[in-house]
Amino acid sequence: MSEIRALLFDTFGTLVDWRTGVMNQLEQWGRARNIDADWPALAVAWRLAHAPALAKVRTGQRDWANLDQLQAETMSELAPQHGLPALGDDTLLDLARMWHELPAWPDTVEGIARLRTKYVVAPLSNGHIALLVHMVRATGITFDALFGSDVFQQYKPDPKTYLGAVGLLGFEPGEVLFVASHPSDLEAAAGCGLHTCYVSRPLEYGADVVVERTPTEGEFDLMVGDLLELATVLESKALHHI
């Protein structure tokens, strides 16, 4: 951990509160059209449909498709189950773009700004570059670079994504700390030789919903409550910086 020069961040759940953002946008969209549904449930169901959709691309069962395309398809399947009317392709794509404008967690903007004074900081997301550009502009987070799935034409947890971002930064895996609220993502990064930091986001799926397991003590290099704590921990270690 003494040679960390860059931090890579998972985005959905780790940096931004997708549930609140998607739920509120869905509700607003429904209100304007006199459509009612259990929006919080639909938001979570939509997110849970991520993993199998990404897996089909990752395992080569289908050609490359970015998150907008995948989210439009999963919403097309979920809509009737949640009492929505039939939705056209343009509407589905508009809904998919709700994932471009999500609120940052309260500590994200300041946390990344503090971390950026010493380290190169960049997202490593299953979102694509266009989505990340919108996220950056909507939240005000300042990054040094953006790593989206379309740069690698592959989704996490494929090693090509972690090692691809490390390579583009010109660092070795051991010089990079990967930060995420999802143990499976961290495990894959650790398997590629990156250092790992678990950040707890207990509200990711809602106040009473536990989807992700809590890591055991010592399972990852660092475990923090938010990004401000991470900044403080790294400052106290007086680690090597760029």
Added chain:
Amino acid sequence: MSEIRALLFDTFGTLVDWRTGVMNQLEQWGRARNIDADWPALAVAWRLAHAPALAKVRTGQRDWANLDQLQAETMSELAPQHGLPALGDDTLLDLARMWHELPAWPDTVEGIARLRTKYVVAPLSNGHIALLVHMVRATGITFDALFGSDVFQQYKPDPKTYLGAVGLLGFEPGEVLFVASHPSDLEAAAGCGLHTCYVSRPLEYGADVVVERTPTEGEFDLMVGDLLELATVLESKALHHI
């Protein structure tokens, strides 16, 4: 021009003053080692060695190599011609990295900040991502995304670079304005359907050195003296923005 949503910028010469930056770093490096040479001449010769080195990669005469590798090779050839001692590989790579930390032109940081209020802004450079990350951190320019040659494994003026950046942004070529101080770069971008803006950088090669031809009136969509003028021109047009 009414549908511009993003601006892509050439970097060396257009955003940063490579000549002053490289010249000063070479001079400092020489002074520390009691080596003297005509540093301004070496800086310009090094830059002029760019084009043929890039062309070998672009045309497939050799495998992919990033700008650090190419600059190390060209310096290896130039050093004896300019009276430098034989340089080892590590030294050559250190010298090549001088191209990572170059001063912005006086209007660059404020110009990009003003343009960013209305448009997505990103460099499209023959530099690689690691180089651009250093450039961003050294100059304080804030971009929305970075497009380096290693993302596309190809160098400008290959169409793959211009169209690759446009595609990753999720825009159409006609929604993007490419800004550069080099007519050949602008011609290639125009050939891909991008709009074009020539920015005059008369000091790029030194006060009395003219390397680039001056474009004729109307040859490109816009011609400006610096990026502040570009911001003013675009603001006055009240163009569509993201």
